[in-house]
Amino acid sequence: MQRISLLNIAHDTLKKHIQINDTVIDATVGNGHDTLFLAKQIGPLGKLFGFDIQQSAIDSTLAKFQSIPFTQNLRLFHASHESMKEKIPAEYHGKISAIMFNLGYLPGSDKSIITSTPSTIKALNAACTIIADKGIITVMAYPGHKGGDLETTEIVNWYQQLNKSQFQTDIINSSMNNGTAPILFIIRKHSNHH
């Protein structure tokens, strides 16, 4: 339940922020629930990029979009999100309004295929370089499962060294704050004009 309620906060935050026709990224496609959510926010002419290291995740998400073609501009990469800057055409850099990370493993799938701390940190750095001014990055982290504890600690360290004049950072803990409950990180890039 905790997992669901924090994810709802992530969705609500993104929903308020994303405009129709925006360009957005799902950094962890998985079963495509978040990809579909993002597609609904940007409408049929928005641009949506997605990443997953599991081909099965890419295939099942593409299949979902075939039955419900929410967006005409979906591009999914069977690649690690740490390569997002290289994979996404340069014309979109600085124009991406939202990037969503939902870390850990895919529920109902192989639990050994999880996000790894070094590539997550590289991906977060890449995300910060291609996000638009006033853009938003959300990161759901799960310290309660194997590997997720270290990953969450490293994200906190990463988060603390972010340039505060460029980025505003918020951490949202679930009410069950016992060290194993999920954590939502929200990173907003300031506009250059103030």
Ligand SMILES: C[S@@+](CC[C@H](N)C(=O)[O-])C[C@H]1O[C@@H](n2cnc3c(N)ncnc32)[C@H](O)[C@@H]1O
């Ligand atoms: C919690 S699941 C994502 C759930 C998904 N957003 C959904 O709505 O179903 C995490 C996903 O991250 C993927 N993943 C793990 N390491 C990755 C990496 N380096 N780059 C991209 N995706 C990765 C896993 O394969 C898994 O599908």
